[in-house]
Amino acid sequence: MARRSPRGRKRKFERNFEQEDKRDDHIKLNGVVSQVYAGGQFEVTTESGAAVRAQLCGRMRKFRIRVILGDRVTVALSPYDLTHGMIVFRDK
Numbered sequence: 001m002a003r004r005s006p007r008g009r010k011r012k013f014e015r016n017f018e019q020e021d022k023r024d025d026h027i028k029l030n031g032v033v034s035q036v037y038a039g040g041q042f043e044v045t046t047e048s049g050a051a052v053r054a055q056l057c058g059r060m061r062k063f064r065i066r067v068i069l070g071d072r073v074t075v076a077l078s079p080y081d082l083t084h085g086m087i088v089f090r091d092k
Helices: 058-062
Strands: 027-036 039-045 051-056 072-077 084-090
Touching: 039 058, 039 072, 039 084, 051 058, 051 072, 058 084
Parallel strands: 051 084
Antiparallel strands: 027 039, 027 072, 039 051, 072 084
């Protein structure tokens, strides 16, 4: 007879860590924070020279990762609007 969990249900929230960061629809670019706006908005100048308005992703807000002027960051851009993005990583 197979063992069952204490309540007789399967675990509902098992995470698959291999697929967690695979978002095919986002374009990731490296850049430098060139200006800081109110409300958690940043202007990031990418390596290609484009200026992108970006905000922090939810995980960075959750763990209170601070981004200041001059930091090197990775920005995830939507393919639909290349002027808005989300900061997903701050380089050390």
